[in-house]
Amino acid sequence: MDSSNGSDLSDLSDISANDKKELQNFVTNEAQKAKIQTSMHTHIPPPPRPRAHLLTNSVCFFFSQAVHYLTDKCWKNCITSKISSGQMDSYEKPCMENCVDRYIDAQMTVLKHLEQLRGSM
């Protein structure tokens, strides 16, 4: 492989229209995958623009924010005692799992109620 390929990623000027399209699809797919994990996040970032120089940044931005968000939140709720082991105990693990499930339930309840409110207006 040409060694300059690795260092000059921003130069896409000589890539064919077909290849460009393929790259765009790839990015859209990757972003979609990531979006599954982001969809819970309260502030959903705008979808990535398929512009070459923005590709990497916008895809990165999407990745797994929801999992990070939920781990952070549930950690604060469930890991309340002193840390004495590197593993979660028999209380903490189910608590983390329930926390994820109930968070989604709560979010769905809010959305459903919101819909009801909108319907009655």
Next chain:
Amino acid sequence: MGGSSTQSKKQVWMDKIRQDAALEQARALIEKVNDNCFDKCVPKPGKELSKGETTCINLCMEKYMSAWNVVSRKYIERIQSRDAI
């Protein structure tokens, strides 16, 4: 520029995107570990990090990562069972 060269260029891009995404994942995780484990293990910062605090941070880090895995698994499971939503 021949076709094979743009082909490899595309590959480089895809690899770069995947790599960046993985890097971003790791960065976000470490940030959260720092945040939560500092709060948990160093509630009253002293002149230096004590032995106990260091041990706590190491254990906390392992625990946080396994918690992350639990959440990730659970979350994906929930998202994939469309009817549960």
